[in-house]
Amino acid sequence: MDHGHEEVVQLNGSKGLNEVAFPKPLSPDKIEGNHVYYTIRIQSGQVTFFENHETKTYGYNGPLLGPTIIVQKRQKVTVQLINELEEETTVHWHGLIIGGEEDGGPHQVIKPGEEQAITFTVEQEGAMLWFHPHPLHETSRQVYNGLAGLLYIVDEKQQAIPHTYGVDDFPLILQDKTFTDDFQLDYNQVKDDDGTTGNTLLINGVINPKLTLPHQWIRLRFLNGSNMRTYQLSFKQKVPMGQVASDGGLLENIVWQDSIQITPAERIEVVVDLTHVRQATVELQDDDGTLLLPIKIEGKSQQDWTIPHVLNVLPKLEDVESFPISKKIRIEGMANDVTLNGLTYDPDRIDFKQKQNELEVWEIENVMDDMGGMKHPFHIHGAQFKIISIDEEIPPAYLLGYKDTVSIEPGSKAKIAIKFPKKGLYMYHCHILEHEDSGMMGQILVE
Numbered sequence: 001m002d003h004g005h006e007e008v009v010q011l012n013g014s015k016g017l018n019e020v021a022f023p024k025p026l027s028p029d030k031i032e033g034n035h036v037y038y039t040i041r042i043q044s045g046q047v048t049f050f051e052n053h054e055t056k057t058y059g060y061n062g063p064l065l066g067p068t069i070i071v072q073k074r075q076k077v078t079v080q081l082i083n084e085l086e087e088e089t090t091v092h093w094h095g096l097i098i099g100g101e102e103d104g105g106p107h108q109v110i111k112p113g114e115e116q117a118i119t120f121t122v123e124q125e126g127a128m129l130w131f132h133p134h135p136l137h138e139t140s141r142q143v144y145n146g147l148a149g150l151l152y153i154v155d156e157k158q159q160a161i162p163h164t165y166g167v168d169d170f171p172l173i174l175q176d177k178t179f180t181d182d183f184q185l186d187y188n189q190v191k192d193d194d195g196t197t198g199n200t201l202l203i204n205g206v207i208n209p210k211l212t213l214p215h216q217w218i219r220l221r222f223l224n225g226s227n228m229r230t231y232q233l234s235f236k237q238k239v240p241m242g243q244v245a246s247d248g249g250l251l252e253n254i255v256w257q258d259s260i261q262i263t264p265a266e267r268i269e270v271v272v273d274l275t276h277v278r279q280a281t282v283e284l285q286d287d288d289g290t291l292l293l294p295i296k297i298e299g300k301s302q303q304d305w306t307i308p309h310v311l312n313v314l315p316k317l318e319d320v321e322s323f324p325i326s327k328k329i330r331i332e333g334m335a336n337d338v339t340l341n342g343l344t345y346d347p348d349r350i351d352f353k354q355k356q357n358e359l360e361v362w363e364i365e366n367v368m369d370d371m372g373g374m375k376h377p378f379h380i381h382g383a384q385f386k387i388i389s390i391d392e393e394i395p396p397a398y399l400l401g402y403k404d405t406v407s408i409e410p411g412s413k414a415k416i417a418i419k420f421p422k423k424g425l426y427m428y429h430c431h432i433l434e435h436e437d438s439g440m441m442g443q444i445l446v447e
């Protein structure tokens with residue numbers, strides 16, 4: 001074995017054949033005052049990605065991915081989860097501040113044919129979060145088969161950014177998969193212990209995607225829903241992207257960038273000014289020039305928008321400098337030999353404890369190995385944290401907002417300030433899903 005890490009399968013560029021569809025907003029079952037009720041059915045189904053061929057898939061309330069659940073800040077939400085699959089699953093609310101019992105980690109198994117109801121109150125700011133399965137050792141395959149949905153949290157601040165769903169506010173879920181010769185998604189056939197990558201790009205579950213938009217300001221909300229692949233997004237025509245939000249909500253100010261990295265589980269929201277673009281098509285690409293999404297610009301729109309000076313005001317963390325580092329996590333290993341602090345995940349072991357609402361400073365280190373190592377997107381449940389430093393330096397402006405996933409390069413260390421507003425048992429792990437499944441995961445009890 002002379003190959004190192006990151007044996008990434010070459011991604012084929014989009015041929016621009018199919019218009020991207022946006023997940024439908026989920027209609028509530030009922031609304032009682034401030035309390036809204038939804039149902040999510042976890043299902044298997046079939047999708048015709050290729051003419052005359054049915055591909056077997058998984059999805060929420062449909063054959064693939066899921067609807068978008070749109071909730072308001074301060075709303076009380078009940079979700080009835082119904083497992084119609086023939087296997088166990090869980091539904092995890094990635095990025096949501098929610099009690100440990102409702103978080104949908106590996107302990108909250110829903111058996112085939114069973115139901116589970118969870119209730120939470122939305123107490124965090126406007127953001128795009130997501131939900132996906134989290135069963136022990138089976139997360140990668142279930143996500144790969146199609147399970148992932150979006151959760152929008154809406155608040156007043158969000159009104160200052162284009163926010164009309166499907167009109168000027170477009171979620172884009174980036175995933176890569178490999179279809180077998182018989183047009184199926186056979187996870188076990190393509191699985192890679194260092195993270196499964198595919199040759200076929202899907203955006204919102206559409207292969208060979210394209211998008212047609214009028215000349216207007218648009219907001220693109222990217223979710224990297226891939227098992228392992230990182231994308232480096234830019235427009236071939238050098239149209240600038242103004243980043244307005246990260247995982248957990250709006251940045252304080254817009255950050256203009258030509259190229260943006262998005263690692264698994266991260267969300268990046270940008271605004272793009274298409275009003276004055278001269279080209280008929282602008283092309284979103286990966287850093288090697290792979291075409292991800294051609295955007296055809298056609299016609300005028302009534303939408304008008306001016307960039308606000310301040311998008312958000314985040315609490316200052318000045319005195320955090322004087323905090324001791326209370327928890328250290330060392331990310332190590334490769335393939336199926338991956339550890340956190342030298343250990344693999346044990347559902348019966350509590351690795352850390354923290355007091356509810358108490359701010360702590362953690363240090364997360366990605367330990368270099370003989371082969372150099374690889375980048376790990378490190379994620380923590382039940383919290384939105386802030387990055388204080390990366391290798392002792394203040395992070396770039398686009399990383400200064402709320403985060404639930406931080407990408408750490410080999411040999412690098414990130415310091416974060418984190419508090420858990422709710423109680424319970426929460427997971428933290430590498431969001432390369434195969435690493436998570438192989439045990440690059442620990443748990444913290446918040447009491």
Ligand code: C2O
Pocket residue numbers: 092094132134265379381427429431
């Ligand atoms: Cu998005 Cu523990 O996961």
Ligand code: CU
Pocket residue numbers: 092093094095379380381382
């Ligand atoms: Cu999560």
Ligand code: CU
Pocket residue numbers: 375376377430431432435440
């Ligand atoms: Cu990893």
